[in-house]
Amino acid sequence: MNGQEWAEILVPLIVFSALVALMGLILLYNYKKKRLFLQMIERSLQQQLTLPPQTIREVALHFFSANRDTRKGVFLLVLSGSILAFSYFADFRQNGNLDLNDALNGIAILPALLGLAFLLLARLDRQRLY
Template sequence: MNGQEWAEILVPLIVFSALVALMALILLYKYKKKRLFLQMIERSLQRQAVLPPETIREIGLHFFSANRDLRKGIFLLVLSASVLAFSYFADFKRSGNLDLNDALTGIAFLPGLLGLAFILLARLDRQQNR
């Protein structure tokens, strides 16, 4: 394999690996934040401290609100639309059986469908809370 072939393999691999690593770090941060919140509640209950239900409810709504699902859904839909727009405006030459524009369109469906799912979850959560 020459340098050109290695570059064709390594560049997409590095880009997608960086995206996966970034998503993993974001999810790890959110997990640790929620775990610290639950540990704080547990320590308070062990010390027999008085925690009014309103305080717990307000903090819980900060972590688990339907608005967060709506924001995630809108962000993922915008991300999907931007990948679709890039695929539409970029004119990649066809090499063999691979058409990069079609591949990007396929890749854009994942965040788009996830965004629709988050928006649906936010809507169901709001209907359930009424």
């Protein structure tokens, strides 16, 4: 393999690996933030401090609100749309049986379905609250 063939393989691999790493870091940050909140509540209860239910409810709504699901859903739909647009505008040559444009269209399905699921969860959560 020459340098150009390696570049054709490594560039998409690095780009998609960076996206996966970024999403993993975001998920890890959100997990740690929620865990710290729950540890604070647990410590307060162990010290038998009185926490008014309104305080717990307000802080919990900040972490577990339907608006966050809406934001996640819209973000994932935009991500899916950007992958589809990239696949549409990029003209990859077909090597053997693999068509990279079809593969990218298939990859775009996952964030689209996840985005729709988050939007559905946000809608169901809003109907439950009101």
